[in-house]
Amino acid sequence: MPDLSDAAKTEIRRLMAQFPHRQSALLGALFVAQEEAGVLFPEIVAQVAEVMRLPESEVTSVASFYHLFRFKPEGRHLIQVCTNVSCLLNGCDRALERLKHRLGIEVGETTPDGRFTLRTAECLAACEIAPMMMIGPDRHGPVQPEQIDEILGKYV
Amino acid sequence: MSESFLLRYVHEPDQGELDAYLSRGGYEGLRRALAMAPEQVTDEVEKSGLRGRGGAGFGTGRKWKFLPRDPAVTKYLVVNADEGEPGTFKDRTLLECDPHRLIEGIVIAGYAIGAHQAFIYLRREFHRARGLLERAIAQAYAKGYLGADIQGSGYRLDVVVATGAGAYIAGEETALLESLEGRRAMPRLKPPFYPAVKGLYMQPTALNNVETLCHVAWILARGQEWYRQQGAPILFSVSGHVQRPGVYELPLGTTIRKVLEAAGGMRPGRAFKACFPGGSSAAILPEAYLDTPMDYDLTKLDVYGSMLGSAALIVMDDSTCMVEVVARTVEFYRDESCGKCTPCREGTVWITQVFDRILHGQGRTEDLDLLNGIAKGMTGTCFCPLGESVPPAIYSTLRFFRHEYEHHIRTASCDVRAAAHA
Ligand SMILES: Cc1cc2nc3c(=O)[nH]c(=O)nc-3n(C[C@H](O)[C@H](O)[C@H](O)COP(=O)(O)O)c2cc1C
Ligand code: SF4
Numbered sequence: 236m237p238d239l240s241d242a243a244k245t246e247i248r249r250l251m252a253q254f255p256h257r258q259s260a261l262l263g264a265l266f267v268a269q270e271e272a273g274v275l276f277p278e279i280v281a282q283v284a285e286v287m288r289l290p291e292s293e294v295t296s297v298a299s300f301y302h303l304f305r306f307k308p309e310g311r312h313l314i315q316v317c318t319n320v321s322c323l324l325n326g327c328d329r330a331l332e333r334l335k336h337r338l339g340i341e342v343g344e345t346t347p348d349g350r351f352t353l354r355t356a357e358c359l360a361a362c363e364i365a366p367m368m369m370i371g372p373d374r375h376g377p378v379q380p381e382q383i384d385e386i387l388g389k390y391v
Numbered sequence: 392m393s394e395s396f397l398l399r400y401v402h403e404p405d406q407g408e409l410d411a412y413l414s415r416g417g418y419e420g421l422r423r424a425l426a427m428a429p430e431q432v433t434d435e436v437e438k439s440g441l442r443g444r445g446g447a448g449f450g451t452g453r454k455w456k457f458l459p460r461d462p463a464v465t466k467y468l469v470v471n472a473d474e475g476e477p478g479t480f481k482d483r484t485l486l487e488c489d490p491h492r493l494i495e496g497i498v499i500a501g502y503a504i505g506a507h508q509a510f511i512y513l514r515r516e517f518h519r520a521r522g523l524l525e526r527a528i529a530q531a532y533a534k535g536y537l538g539a540d541i542q543g544s545g546y547r548l549d550v551v552v553a554t555g556a557g558a559y560i561a562g563e564e565t566a567l568l569e570s571l572e573g574r575r576a577m578p579r580l581k582p583p584f585y586p587a588v589k590g591l592y593m594q595p596t597a598l599n600n601v602e603t604l605c606h607v608a609w610i611l612a613r614g615q616e617w618y619r620q621q622g623a624p625i626l627f628s629v630s631g632h633v634q635r636p637g638v639y640e641l642p643l644g645t646t647i648r649k650v651l652e653a654a655g656g657m658r659p660g661r662a663f664k665a666c667f668p669g670g671s672s673a674a675i676l677p678e679a680y681l682d683t684p685m686d687y688d689l690t691k692l693d694v695y696g697s698m699l700g701s702a703a704l705i706v707m708d709d710s711t712c713m714v715e716v717v718a719r720t721v722e723f724y725r726d727e728s729c730g731k732c733t734p735c736r737e738g739t740v741w742i743t744q745v746f747d748r749i750l751h752g753q754g755r756t757e758d759l760d761l762l763n764g765i766a767k768g769m770t771g772t773c774f775c776p777l778g779e780s781v782p783p784a785i786y787s788t789l790r791f792f793r794h795e796y797e798h799h800i801r802t803a804s805c806d807v808r809a810a811a812h813a
Contacts, residue, residue: 258573300575302557321630362630372518
């Protein structure tokens with residue numbers, strides 16, 4: 236288990252200094268840790284708690300509340316397919332089926348080569364391009380099933 | 392309405408640049424505000440009639456007046472940029488296309504309430520908006536629109552962008568404050584924890600939506616009289632089965648039909664069936680309500696608890712299975728329930744179980760009464776509005792689309808889908 240780098244710890248301290256109360260930086264700090272370590276392993280959570288001088292149990296409790304923190308290894312690119320109403324109405328099911336088929340995995344799983352993790356998501360506030368999905372930080376839509384190979388090809 | 396202004400510059404690729412913003416009259420509202428007393432700024436906003444665009448529609452000027460004036464009391468301004476109500480995407484549009492407008496609105500609001508620190512609680516998934524906003528904030532600091540002694544006025548305001556981490560409930564104002572304090576986003580008890588009284592770090596806090604603050608910038612730039620003449624514009628997020636989904640600026644009180652027309656109407660060969668007028672927390676309305684004005688005025692839109700909410704119009708055509716739509720909606724609330732109170736935590740699970748069996752051909756005749764009963768058990772009993780958002784869609788579809796439920800239960804199949812794919 237690698238330790239958090241000094242750069243990550245410095246960044247967490249910078250975030251803490253932005254707020255009158257250091258705990259306000261916790262979500263941002265957890266993302267710093269997650270981006271570096273890939274996963275919020277218990278040891279990583281413990282280090283965040285130590286840098287922030289917070290109880291480890293509190294940090295774990297907070298992290299477990301939110302959807303975007305990861306506690307087990309995932310692929311390099313996270314695919315989030317919106318399945319909320321506007322995307323449902325516009326055929327997100329077909330796009331999702333195609334993705335599952337092309338990647339050979341179910342929702343929640345990671346491809347054996349570690350390239351993609353597939354998840355469904357709630358409304359991502361881009362219903363003008365429904366059905367839509369995000370891969371990493373990028374939005375894609377309207378996603379037609381036949382475009383999926385081309386889109387996936389952009390992510391190595 | 393005579394002109395569109397909230398969206399006027401959203402297609403200008405350089406609108407996020409300070410120089411371009413200034414050349415188009417940007418920060419004029421701030422200049423005007425700083426020449427006024429803070430109380431006058433609040434008065435101006437109150438007189439404009441502006442109501443919060445986050446969903447609750449509370450008068451913005453009135454809300455600011457709840458904060459104590461005493462300069463010795465530390466006050467905060469918090470911006471709700473957590474946009475998560477299904478079908479809503481106007482705040483993201485404003486953040487990405489006109490970030491300086493928001494910053495201008497923030498400084499004006501901060502000045503009006505006497506805050507020296509503002510926080511923008513930005514949805515984590517808004518990666519593009521985050522980059523653009525941080526860049527705009529840096530530009531504003533460099534040119535004295537943020538920081539100490541703003542434009543030589545002696546007023547100081549700092550702005551920090553904080554992050555969400557994926558939780559719809561964090562959009563609720565007291566849950567947002569919990570989250571901003573680095574905790575689980577669970578709503579606080581009101582009273583006593585009204586943000587204006589006991590908000591961030593238990594200090595008086597004004598909490599406003601992104602669109603609300605963009606309106607504030609325009610109101611101060613042009614004056615409340617001009618603003619009122621525009622007919623109280625509002626941004627509608629229109630999605631679903633329409634020809635041109637998107638954000639449309641129209642006067643408050645425009646009918647559902649007119650908003651639908653603005654979005655290009657229905658797709659060829661398809662007929663209107665139903666809509667959510669205010670995001671999925673509103674009740675579903677059938678065709679008979681197409682001429683209902685979209686307004687905060689409850690006498691107009693309040694059918695089984697329907698409402699304007701975040702002004703997200705989700706349109707469904709005649710190929711839509713209403714049972715499936717409601718099932719998906721309840722699942723959303725089930726997954727996003729914070730778990731603090733029983734009616735919401737358990738009720739959403741029970742309801743999805745009933746929908747599951749109906750959609751899997753195992754529905755029972757008594758299930759419709761059961762759905763109605765669980766919805767009743769959640770009405771007025773939930774700790775926060777998230778749980779209360781579930782019953783409206785159930786009540787209204789049980790009333791207006793009961794035959795679809797009955798068909799599913801009787802035949803274990805969906806006639807709407809069958810007809811649409813025939
Ligand atoms: C479950 C829930 C989710 C909400 N989500 C948002 C949101 O994403 N953005 C928002 O501005 N307001 C949201 N609100 C409304 C806020 O609680 C609050 O009323 C609003 O941000 C106040 O700003 P305004 O007065 O400018 O509208 C939500 C409310 C509830 C109950
Ligand atoms: S209604 Fe739901 S989201 Fe609101 S406090 Fe209760 S459990 Fe939490």
